[in-house]
Amino acid sequence: MVLLTERDRIRQSLAELTEKYGNTRSSLLPILQDIQREHFHISEYAMQVVADLLGIHPVEVFAVVSFYSFLDFKPRGRFVIRVCRTMCCHMQGKNRVARQLETDLGIKFGETTPDGRFTLEYANCIGMCDLGPALLVNDRVYTEVTPDHVHHIIEECIKVFGAHHMQGQEVER
Amino acid sequence: MIKSFVHKKLTFRDIDPNQGLRVSIELSPVKIIETITASGLKGRGGAGFPTGAKWKFCSKAEGEQKYVVCNADEGEPGTFKDRVIMTEFPHLVFAGMTIAAKCVGATKGIVYLRGEYTYLLGGLEKALAERREEGLLGDSVMDQDGFAFDIEIRMGSGAYVCGEETALIESLEGHRGESRNRPPFTADTGMNANPTVVNNVETFAWAACIMDKGSDWFRVVGTDISTGFKLFSVSGDIDRPGVYELPLGVTVQEMLEAVGGENAKAVVIGGAAGRCVPQEEFDRKVCYEDVPTGGAVTVFGPGRDMLDVAENFLEFMCEESCGQCTPCRVGNTKLLECVRMLKDGTCSAAYLREIVSLGESIHSASKCGLGQSSGNVFLSIVEHFRDEIMGRAVGAV
Numbered sequence: 001m002v003l004l005t006e007r008d009r010i011r012q013s014l015a016e017l018t019e020k021y022g023n024t025r026s027s028l029l030p031i032l033q034d035i036q037r038e039h040f041h042i043s044e045y046a047m048q049v050v051a052d053l054l055g056i057h058p059v060e061v062f063a064v065v066s067f068y069s070f071l072d073f074k075p076r077g078r079f080v081i082r083v084c085r086t087m088c089c090h091m092q093g094k095n096r097v098a099r100q101l102e103t104d105l106g107i108k109f110g111e112t113t114p115d116g117r118f119t120l121e122y123a124n125c126i127g128m129c130d131l132g133p134a135l136l137v138n139d140r141v142y143t144e145v146t147p148d149h150v151h152h153i154i155e156e157c158i159k160v161f162g163a164h165h166m167q168g169q170e171v172e173r
Numbered sequence: 174m175i176k177s178f179v180h181k182k183l184t185f186r187d188i189d190p191n192q193g194l195r196v197s198i199e200l201s202p203v204k205i206i207e208t209i210t211a212s213g214l215k216g217r218g219g220a221g222f223p224t225g226a227k228w229k230f231c232s233k234a235e236g237e238q239k240y241v242v243c244n245a246d247e248g249e250p251g252t253f254k255d256r257v258i259m260t261e262f263p264h265l266v267f268a269g270m271t272i273a274a275k276c277v278g279a280t281k282g283i284v285y286l287r288g289e290y291t292y293l294l295g296g297l298e299k300a301l302a303e304r305r306e307e308g309l310l311g312d313s314v315m316d317q318d319g320f321a322f323d324i325e326i327r328m329g330s331g332a333y334v335c336g337e338e339t340a341l342i343e344s345l346e347g348h349r350g351e352s353r354n355r356p357p358f359t360a361d362t363g364m365n366a367n368p369t370v371v372n373n374v375e376t377f378a379w380a381a382c383i384m385d386k387g388s389d390w391f392r393v394v395g396t397d398i399s400t401g402f403k404l405f406s407v408s409g410d411i412d413r414p415g416v417y418e419l420p421l422g423v424t425v426q427e428m429l430e431a432v433g434g435e436n437a438k439a440v441v442i443g444g445a446a447g448r449c450v451p452q453e454e455f456d457r458k459v460c461y462e463d464v465p466t467g468g469a470v471t472v473f474g475p476g477r478d479m480l481d482v483a484e485n486f487l488e489f490m491c492e493e494s495c496g497q498c499t500p501c502r503v504g505n506t507k508l509l510e511c512v513r514m515l516k517d518g519t520c521s522a523a524y525l526r527e528i529v530s531l532g533e534s535i536h537s538a539s540k541c542g543l544g545q546s547s548g549n550v551f552l553s554i555v556e557h558f559r560d561e562i563m564g565r566a567v568g569a570v
Contacts, residue, residue: 026365028347033288033328067349067495068330070288086250086445087471087485088408124333124489125250125444126289129406129471130177130414139291143175 010046013038018053028054028064032071040116041075069123077112077119079157081105082136085122088129093146097133098122100147104154118157177257178415180431184402185378190264191309193384197272198315202232205276209380212388213400218244218336218373219443219467220542221399224380227360227370231277234361234368239279241270241322242364242371244341246287248333249444250489251469254404255374257416259286259293262378263300267324269377271314272384273370274322282324283364285341288331297326333493337541338371340495351495352541375404375468396422399460403468407432409440410474425464426455434472439479439557444469445486446546449479451557479558483551484512490547501544504535508551518565525563529555 004012017034021027031050035042042065051058065071083089083098102108105118112119128134131143135153142153197205210225231239243266247255258266270282286293301324304310314320332350334340339353342364363369372380379401383391391401399421405428408414412433419428425442429435440450442459443466450457450464457464473482487509496502511528514520520528532548539545555562 025347026345029330029344030327033330063349064347068288068332070331085485086489087441087482088251090481090485091409091477123289123331124493125248125252127247127253127256127287128175129251129253129408129469130416131175132408136289141175141292 007045010035010039010043011049014046014049014053023054025054025056028056028061029068032061032065036071040078041072044073047073075112075116077117079117079137080119080121081153082121082123082126083109084124084126084128084132084134084136086125086129088125089132089134092132094133096147097135097145097150100150101154104150118154175256175260177253178413179257179261180413180415180417183404183416183418184382185258185262185265188265188382188385190262190268190381193381194268194271194309194315197275197384198317198320202276202278205272205384206232208388209276209383212383212391213395213398214376214379214383214391215399215461216373217375217379217403217467219249219446219465221461221465224372224376227372228273228276230358230360231279231368231370236361236367238281238365238367239274239277240364240367240369241273241277241279241282242338242341242345242369243270243282243284243377244336244338244371244373245284245290246329246336246341247290247374248287248336248493249446249467249469250486251408251441251444251447251471252406252467253408254406254416254468256290256293258374258378258404259290259297263297264304265378265381266374267300267304267310267377269372269379269381270324271309271322272380273372273377275314275320277368277370279368279370280321280323282322283345284324284326285329285335285345286326287329287335291328294326294328301326332495333489334495334541334543337543340541341371342369349495351497352543354540373467394420396458396460396462398462403459405459405466405470406468407434407470407472409470409472410434410437410477411472419459421460422458423460424456424458425450428459428470429455429472432470432472434474436475437472438475438477439473439482439554441471441473441482441486441550442466442469443546443549444471445489445550446543448549449482449553449557454557478561479554480512480516480562483554484509484516486550487512490543494543494547498539498541498544500535500538501547504531505547507531508535508548512551515562516565518567520563522563525555 017031047061214224215221335344335350340350344350405417490505
C-alpha cells in the first residue's frame with residue numbers, strides 16, 4: 001500500500017481529470033466542479049496545480065472559483081444545505097424552515113458544523129417556486145419542506161454518513 | 174421525480190418528438206429557416222428575438238466549427254417550466270437542437286444546465302444515450318452522409334447571470350460569467366469565436382413542433398407579433414400553482430382566472446427582471462408587445478407588502494450582479510437601501526425621486542439584460558404603489 005498525502009491525492013485526481021476533460025481552458029469549469037465534489041472545496045494548492053496543467057495563471061483560476069457560488073475555496077461540509085431564499089419560497093414560509101435548520105444544526109447561515117458534516121447556505125431561486133419552501137442538500141432537492149420535516153432531512157443525511165456520502169448519487173423520489 | 178402541477182393537456186404531449194426532425198432532414202437550410210420565420214416563433218427565454226432570423230444569421234456566418242447551445246440555465250425567480258420540459262419532453266428539446274444544427278451546419282451541441290438542476294442530469298443523459306442508439310445523434314444522423322451532430326451536457330455552478338447568452342458562452346469557455354459587449358452577436362462570434370445558436374429550452378421544443386405541424390398551425394394562436402402558445406410558470410398566492418400552456422396575448426385577468434388567483438392585488442410578470450402589474454392594469458396582455466415574459470408569473474394576494482417584494486428581488490439582483498458595470502453593481506445596492514428606508518419611513522419624496530432616476534440610469538448604462546432590467550420591479554412598484562410604500566411609521570416593519 002502506498003501512503004498518499006492530501007497533496008498527492010489532489011495532484012493525482014487533477015491529472016486524471018485533465019486526461020478526461022482535456023487541457024483546454026473550456027475544461028476548467030468541469031474540472032473544478034469535480035474537485036469541489038470530491039474534496040468539498042478547491043484549495044489554493046489545487047488551484048495552482050490546475051493552472052499549471054492548463055497553462056494559465058493561478059489568479060485566473062481563483063477568479064473563476066470566486067465567481068461561482070457553487071465553488072468554494074474554504075472547506076465546506078459533506079452536506080451543503082442550500083435553502084431557497086427567493087420570493088416564492090419566502091412567501092411559503094422559508095424563514096421558519098431556515099430558523100429550524102439553524103437551531104437543529106447549531107450553526108448560522110454561511111457556517112459549517114465543527115465536525116465538517118453540514119454547511120448551511122442560502123441559494124437564489126432553485127426553480128421550485130410552485131412547491132416551496134424548497135432546499136437542496138448537495139444535488140438532491142426537497143420540496144414543500146416544513147419546519148418539522150427539517151429534522152428528518154438531517155437524520156437522513158446522518159444515516160448515510162460514514163459508509164458513503166450522497167454527492168453524485170442519482171436522486172430517487 | 175419532482176411532480177409539478179401541469180395544467181390541461183400540453184401540446185408537447187400530442188407531438189411525436191422526432192417527427193419534426195424527420196421532416197427537416199429532407200429539407201434545405203433555407204426551407205427550414207423559411208418555415209421557422211413564417212411561424213413567427215420568438216425566443217421563449219424572455220428576450221423575444223425571432224428564432225428564424227437568429228438561425229439565418231448563423232447559417233450565413235462562416236466558421237469551421239459551429240455550435241448549437243441550449244440555454245437550460247433557468248434562473249429567473251418564478252420560472253420552472255424548463256425543468257418540467259426537460260423532465261417530461263427531453264427528446265423534443267434534443268430534436269429541436271438537431272434541427273437547428275442541420276439548419277446552420279453545426280456539428281456540436283451543448284446543453285448548459287444550471288447547477289441547481291443536477292438531479293435532472295441522469296434523465297437527460299439517458300435520453301441522449303437512447304438517441305445515439307437510434308442513430309438520431311452521432312457521425313451520420315439518420316443515415317445522412319455528412320451530417321454529424323452530438324450533444325454534450327455542461328453544468329453551471331450557481332450564477333444567474335449565466336442565463337444571459339454571452340455570459341453563458343464565457344462560462345462554457347471556462348471564464349467568469351461576465352457578459353460581453355454586443356455586437357458581435359453570438360450567431361457569428363460565439364463559442365470559441367465560432368458561429369453559435371443559443372436558444373432557450375422551450376424555443377427548441379417549439380421549433381421541433383413547428384417543423385412537424387407547419388408554420389400556419391403555430392400562427393393560429395397568439396397575436397400577430399407574438400405567435401403561438403407559451404408555457405407559463407405560475408406561483409404565489411393562488412389555488413393551483415404550476416405550469417400552464419396559454420396563448421400569447423392572454424390578459425393578466427384571464428390568466429388569474431385559470432390559476433385561481435382572482436383576488437390578487439399585483440402580479441410580477443417576468444421574475445426579478447420583470448415588471449409589477451397592479452390590479453387596475455389586469456387587462457394588459459402578456460406578449461412581447463405589451464408585458465413581455467420568459468414565463469415567470471408571481472401572484473401577490475391582498476395581504477402582501479409590496480416593499481417585501483421589492484426588497485427580496487433587489488437582494489437577489491445585488492447578489493447576482495456580475496459586477497462588471499458600476500451602475501448595476503453599485504446602483505442596485507442603493508435601490509435596496511432605499512427600499513429599507515421606505516420600510517422604516519425615513520425616505521423623503523425628494524430622495525425617492527433621485528433613486529427612481531438612478532434606477533432609470535441603471536437601465537440605460539448597463540451592458541447586459543440583467544443590469545438593464547434589474548430595477549424594473551422596484552420602479553414599477555414605486556410607480557403603482559406610492560400610497561402603500563410612503564409615510565410608514567418609524568420602525569413599523
